[in-house]
Amino acid sequence: MQYARPYRLIFFAVGFAAIMLSVFSSVRPILLKYTVDDYVLTKDANGLLLFVIYMVAALILEVISQLSFIYYANWLGQSVIKDIREKLFKHMMRFRMEYFNNSSVGVLVTRAVSDIERIAAIFSDGLFMIVSDVLKMIVVASVMIYFDWQLSLIVFGILPLMLYATRLFQKAMKKAFVEVRKEVSNLNSYVQERLTGMKIVQLFVREKGEYERFEEINSRHKKAWINTVWYNSIFIAVVELMSAVTTGLIVWYGGLRSVVGGADDLGNIFMFIMLSSMIFRPLRQIADKFNTLQMGMVASNRVFDVLDTKSKVQNEGVLKADTFKGEIVMNGVRFGYVKDEEVLHGISLKVNPGQTIAIVGATGAGKSTIINLLNRFYDINQGSITIDGVDIKDYTVESLRSQIAVVLQDVFLFADTILNNITLMDPEIKEADVIQAAKEIGIHKFIDSLPGGYHYNVKERGSMLSSGQRQLIAFLRAYVSNPSILVLDEATSSVDGYSERLIQTATDKITKGRTSIVIAHRLTTVKKADKIIVMDGGKIVESGTHKELLKKQDGYYKNLYEVQFLAEEAV
Known part of the structure; x- marks a missing residue:
């Protein structure tokens, strides 16, 4: 966050766009409710056209907010990693030779290139997206409670299960992504060294042995990624199941009230179906963004470990040697x-x-x-x-x-x-x-x-x-x-x-x-x-x-x- 300070205006602009996005996305279901209740059921064509125009306007404002949010969040992320990458490279150039003797060049390249790209995702696809989704969920939940607390309880009853599943998923993915970054570094290091020393490999006819070793490292890399895919697949299936169950319960309870109690709940049912998907979709996206955030945090730990390394030759001298006599x-x-x-x-x-x-x-x-x-x-x-x-x-x-x-x-x-x-x-x-x-x-x-x-x-x-x-x-x-x-x-x-x-x-x-x-x-x-x-x-x-x-x-x-x-x- 310290590296974002020079871009604080853009930072706050992204935050404002996130707020507007959550507001405008919640306006459309409300307009849909009034449209159904006040103009569709009453067959008021003029009022229906007017509210459709309102929904289009809300949609346009939502699109503008989303465009601004995504563009400037990514712009901020790329600006931050530009500064971090320059600081990292400058820092590495001052390391003692001892550090390079004991470190893999491939690993350092991974830190300076792919790991730093992961840090950019903290801003573009991680932190800001999570904040935006949380704001959207808060606004949506408030709208639900305001219009119908009974239907809200159905949604909120499923929500703890969703949160629990998300938490389990987050823990599993954090462990999996630590292993992924480790195997990515190993793969980069191995490929870099073998390509650099290809003449030795071919001179001593070690192509087969090196290929078999590469297959082993590549298999571990694949296995690490497959673990993340497995956890992601389970989580998405669970979220879709819970969303479908919630929609079914809303339709059942809202329809039952209309049939038995004579309540006019058609507009509410439409609105809550949209709102429930809007509260569950961000939750699923938050989990996806947590993946990005976790990978970014793992990558940032690796990058800042290098930045925090004290391996510089002490440059405390003040005399400038313009020329030497040579003794x-x-x-x-x-x-x-x-x-x-x-x-x-x-x-x-x-x-x-x-x-x-x-x-x-x-x-x-x-x-x-x-x-x-x-x-x-x-x-x-x-x-x-x-x-x-x-x-x-x-x-x-x-x-x-x-x-x-x-x-x-x-x-x-x-x-x-x-x-x-x-x-x-x-x-x-x-x-x-x-x-x-x-x-x-x-x-x-x-x-x-x-x-x-x-x-x-x-x-x-x-x-x-x-x-x-x-x-x-x-x-x-x-x-x-x-x-x-x-x-x-x-x-x-x-x-x-x-x-x-x-x-x-x-x-x-x-x-x-x-x-x-x-x-x-x-x-x-x-x-x-x-x-x-x-x-x-x-x-x-x-x-x-x-x-x-x-x-x-x-x-x-x-x-x-x-x-x-x-x-x-x-x-």
């Missing part, structure tokens, strides 16, 4: 992705401005973790990291990351043009700047040869390009951002020789005068570094230049060099 100092840094399971054990190192250091070590040694901490994707458990003598927590997160360009081994490209993947829609980076940068690092010819050149759409995850070409695009993306600090996280490990030569040329150009950290994979990168940091088991075991480290007998780097790098040279 990086890590002092006694301890960190673990999981509590009580340290990955880095008291790392201390210093990188001087303009210096290029290479970090080598076995898989799991903690090399990439250092990069994650430098960019504040995670916060350290103990120690400190400073850039230019200032703790990185004192910088704003946005300005810190804007001065550090990272090229990862696993390049992610959006389903967009090469130009937009390079600039990431930054208006300050012009196409001419991108073309000039591409020429400087020698990849303009490759991009220009593609259909559409810089406006070539690389499709989802850059599937239209080879891994080497994607790496070149990622390198150009880092280059045009003009960073103070450059990080290459095994950026040449999966490229061909030609692409590597291009990247090496570009590396020499972009690292000149800039602090650079290279998680090394290829020999050429290691040998050119000003300093080599050797890591093992989350600790720095050696450091020095290439020549210095080779002189250490039984040194870790020397053994690594002989096993890996000399073999690479031989190849």
Whole structure:
């Protein structure tokens, strides 16, 4: 309801339309009663025509009220979920990487898309419809009591049974819809992951196994929905039976009074048949709307659980990093992705401005973790990291990351043009700047040869390009951002020789005068570094230049060099 406050005028307009709708819908049965009693039975044609015109006018006003009610209730719902969806997306963009590592992308997509649509239904088909129907029932009940309390008792006698059935139905549907939303999330998550990893599925011939698993999940999804259909079917049948019984009792008792007592009840009978359907139909619709409301509430709980999640990197820094000289100092840094399971054990190192250091070590040694901490994707458990003598927590997160360009081994490209993947829609980076940068690092010819050149759409995850070409695009993306600090996280490990030569040329150009950290994979990168940091088991075991480290007998780097790098040279 807090999100509806900016639209309070529309909110009250919808409420007013609901009141008018309940009033005008009750006017028609009353007019029908007078029409039958005063003009049909007395055969007054002129009066009959006049009251028919009145009923048409009441019908038109009812239609206008209903049109206004439905349109603006839906308008309000869509406006509210627009605001919630924007807040949710903004909130998720500030989450730590830890949150995404532990959460299913498919589930988060469900929260941001289908669950939020369910929230819109709270306004359009849930809350306001229930309020409207309750108002209509109150007005109808008042009219019944005013005109004939005896016939009213017949209707009100059936009403408690209807209310009891509605309550049982509501409880059953709430439980069923919780299961439905759970299975929808599971289905979305499974499909999203398998479509994303389809190459692995096909490479390892797992199509049959994955299909059988999908059949199992899909069957559970169907079963969850069938439960809601089953409850709904029973409830509708019970409501129709009670409505039919009520109509029969009205006709029987009203007709009996006319036959035995001589009462003139024909108009009342017509009116009460209409009014009884008007009091039972909203009750049945209220149950239907409760389904919508229940699904909306379940969905809103899931969405607000994400909104209430405190997983943001603390952005309490006030210093804006316009540029860095590039001095990086890590002092006694301890960190673990999981509590009580340290990955880095008291790392201390210093990188001087303009210096290029290479970090080598076995898989799991903690090399990439250092990069994650430098960019504040995670916060350290103990120690400190400073850039230019200032703790990185004192910088704003946005300005810190804007001065550090990272090229990862696993390049992610959006389903967009090469130009937009390079600039990431930054208006300050012009196409001419991108073309000039591409020429400087020698990849303009490759991009220009593609259909559409810089406006070539690389499709989802850059599937239209080879891994080497994607790496070149990622390198150009880092280059045009003009960073103070450059990080290459095994950026040449999966490229061909030609692409590597291009990247090496570009590396020499972009690292000149800039602090650079290279998680090394290829020999050429290691040998050119000003300093080599050797890591093992989350600790720095050696450091020095290439020549210095080779002189250490039984040194870790020397053994690594002989096993890996000399073999690479031989190849």
